[in-house]
Amino acid sequence: MDSLVRWLTEPVPKGRIAAFRTVVYLFVAADITIFTGWVRAHAGIPGDLYRPLFVARILHLPVPTRALVLAIFWTLLIAALAAASGRAHRLLGWTVFLLYLEWMIIAMSYGKVDHDRFGLLVALATLPTAGAARHGDRTLTERGGWALRMTQFGVVATYFLAAWAKLRFGGIGWLTGATLTRAVVRRGTWFADQLVQVPNLMVVSQFGIMAFELLSPVLLVLPRKWQLRAIAACYGFHVMVMATITISFLPHQVAMTSFLPLEKVRPVEWVRARSSHLAGWQRAGRGAAGEAVAVAGHPAVHGPAERDDRPQGE
Amino acid sequence: MADAVETGADPRDAPPERLGRRGLTARLVATAVGLALLLGGTLVGTDDDFPFGPFRMFATTDKWSAPISIARAEVTDAAGHTVELTPGNSGVRRAEVEGQLARFRAEPRLLTGLADAYRAHNPDRPAPRSVAVVLRHHQISRSGPTGRYSDEVVATWTVS
Numbered sequence: 001m002d003s004l005v006r007w008l009t010e011p012v013p014k015g016r017i018a019a020f021r022t023v024v025y026l027f028v029a030a031d032i033t034i035f036t037g038w039v040r041a042h043a044g045i046p047g048d049l050y051r052p053l054f055v056a057r058i059l060h061l062p063v064p065t066r067a068l069v070l071a072i073f074w075t076l077l078i079a080a081l082a083a084a085s086g087r088a089h090r091l092l093g094w095t096v097f098l099l100y101l102e103w104m105i106i107a108m109s110y111g112k113v114d115h116d117r118f119g120l121l122v123a124l125a126t127l128p129t130a131g132a133a134r135h136g137d138r139t140l141t142e143r144g145g146w147a148l149r150m151t152q153f154g155v156v157a158t159y160f161l162a163a164w165a166k167l168r169f170g171g172i173g174w175l176t177g178a179t180l181t182r183a184v185v186r187r188g189t190w191f192a193d194q195l196v197q198v199p200n201l202m203v204v205s206q207f208g209i210m211a212f213e214l215l216s217p218v219l220l221v222l223p224r225k226w227q228l229r230a231i232a233a234c235y236g237f238h239v240m241v242m243a244t245i246t247i248s249f250l251p252h253q254v255a256m257t258s259f260l261p262l263e264k265v266r267p268v269e270w271v272r273a274r275s276s277h278l279a280g281w282q283r284a285g286r287g288a289a290g291e292a293v294a295v296a297g298h299p300a301v302h303g304p305a306e307r308d309d310r311p312q313g314e
Numbered sequence: 315m316a317d318a319v320e321t322g323a324d325p326r327d328a329p330p331e332r333l334g335r336r337g338l339t340a341r342l343v344a345t346a347v348g349l350a351l352l353l354g355g356t357l358v359g360t361d362d363d364f365p366f367g368p369f370r371m372f373a374t375t376d377k378w379s380a381p382i383s384i385a386r387a388e389v390t391d392a393a394g395h396t397v398e399l400t401p402g403n404s405g406v407r408r409a410e411v412e413g414q415l416a417r418f419r420a421e422p423r424l425l426t427g428l429a430d431a432y433r434a435h436n437p438d439r440p441a442p443r444s445v446a447v448v449l450r451h452h453q454i455s456r457s458g459p460t461g462r463y464s465d466e467v468v469a470t471w472t473v474s
Contacts, residue, residue: 008345009338011330041405041435049414049427054362105364111413113361115371122348129341131331140330146341150348161356162369168356169368170375177375178454182382185452185459196458 008149011140015263017133018086020148021093023262024123025084027254028100029077035250039107040073052109064106072099072106086133093128100124115158116247119255122154123147136266151258156216158252163213175206183245192244212237219259231259381451382459385412385468387425389432389442397432404431411447418447418469425471446470 032039042064050063062068076099083092101121108114126147133144166174180202184192195201219230234256242248333341355366376382387399387406399406406428411418418424425445432442447468453460 005338005342009333009341038401038405038407041401049410049424049431051414053364055364101365108361108364110407110410112407112409113364113367115367115369118365118369121365139328142331142333143337146333150345153349157352158369161352162371162373164356165368165370165373169370169373174373174375178378178382179372179374179376181454181458182376183372185382185454186384193458199457 009142009146010149011142011145012148013263014131014133014137014139014141014144015135016261017127017130017141017144017147018135018137019262019265020123020258021086021089021127021130021133022084022135023257024120024127024254025080025096027120027251028080028096028124029084031251032073032076032080032100032103035248036103036107039103040069042069042106042110049111050109051111053105053113056105056109061102061105064109069106072103075099076103086135089130089132090128093124097121097124097128115162116249117251117255118158119151119154119258120251123151123255123258126150136263136269138263148258151255152220155252155256155258156219159213159216163210163216166210166213175210176203177206178202180205187245187247189244189246195244227259231256378454378456381453381463383449383451383466384408385415385447385449387411387428387445387447389429390444390446391440392443393440395440399428399432404428404435406431415447415449415468422469422471425469426473429471429473442473444470444472 052061052063055061076096079092079095079099083089083096101124104117104121129143130147131141131143133141170177170179181196184196184202188196219227219234222230235253238249238253351366355363356368359367361367361370385408387408388396389399390396397403399411401407411428414424425447428447429442429445447470449466449468451464451466453462
């Protein structure tokens with residue numbers, strides 16, 4: 001039990017939480033503006049096509065009018081952009097979570113429910129509890145560890161429980177049925193239209209998808225090196241899905257970054273290091289490429305990769 | 315130190331921030347409740363239970379012997395010009411039309427909602443005179459669609 005609890009709250013660097021917050025909240029802003037912009041279009045659909053979900057009915061959420069949808073959109077957009085900075089992580093985090101959940105409830109209340117954003121919703125629900133975090137901070141945090149672990153759970157559950165749902169609704173016959181062929185006829189690309197003509201390739205692919213989804217819990221317990229490789233393979237799978245049936249599963253892919261050492265991606269630092277590196281060359285008047293240059297507040301470095309002189313684990 | 319190496323920690327950094335007993339208990343309870351809802355949704359839930367419903371994307375089994383049916387909604391103006399509804403021109407997604415086929419079949423009057431959605435997005439275009447929801451049945455083989463199909467009008471409504 002103790003080791004399970006330790007695993008659930010395995011500490012992560014605060015810098016990873018800060019980076020994950022930036023990624024997730026910027027995605028929310030992009031999602032409501034670009035990817036689920038059709039939710040705003042629902043503002044023009046009359047109320048009688050609105051089929052409120054269970055959660056909307058028990059909470060007595062109002063029928064979305066144009067004014068309500070637009071008010072949620074603008075408040076959510078501003079809150080998400082502000083939250084991406086990492087400031088006021090609790091207030092802004094809960095605001096974004098509640099508004100985005102309502103946005104999704106509206107989105108799914110017109111006869112079609114999407115299943116690509118459970119992991120993202122888990123991330124939004126747990127990030128406000130992850131504590132304050134600054135970019136680049138190496139201090140380890142158990143609060144942050146739990147938030148990331150829960151998001152990883154959400155990602156894996158999306159795969160594993162999708163296999164379960166296929167067996168529940170489609171039965172074992174799903175494996176040999178025409179489901180993928182149907183998906184291609186519905187929304188296949190030119191590439192998919194070629195593949196679907198290869199006899200039985202779609203059935204073989206269905207076996208592959210089922211095996212992948214049933215094995216997905218392994219993602220949680222693989223050694224770190226293999227875990228990262230497996231996550232790369234998952235991204236590869238989504239590239240393939242996008243290239244064939246144009247379904248991006250983007251919110252899920254964003255949640256999947258919870259597996260990655262995001263704290264090492266420091267675009268602002270890299271730009272800063274590069275510009276002060278160049279400034280250093282100019283000041284020194286030597287300008288010889290590759291020569292060690294002292295940067296203010298740091299020992300001499302040869303490039304951005306050397307800015308962090310301390311050992312890196314991964 | 316295996317854990318520390320795993321997470322990229324350094325002994326010179328500040329000690330890890332541990333959770334207090336209360337914080338830990340709250341998180342364990344939240345984990346258990348979330349897991350229970352998720353499993354319940356997958357076992358007996360439906361789409362209505364979002365966000366804890368079953369992950370049923372592409373979960374139905376399509377038979378090879380039956381055609382693949384794909385719905386579309388379209389509006390026709392007084393001049394006989396027909397436009398298929400898309401999220402771009404009406405905010406209506408095809409899957410939403412497919413999700414409400416039974417309602418449209420039973421109550422064609424509801425199609426006025428689709429016409430209203432189109433009008434709201436295209437105030438400058440000619441107003442729709444009629445709305446139709448059509449199913450196209452594609453025949454398939456083990457080597458993809460055969461190219462043969464037939465159309466079935468599920469419901470029509472004349473806008474008054």
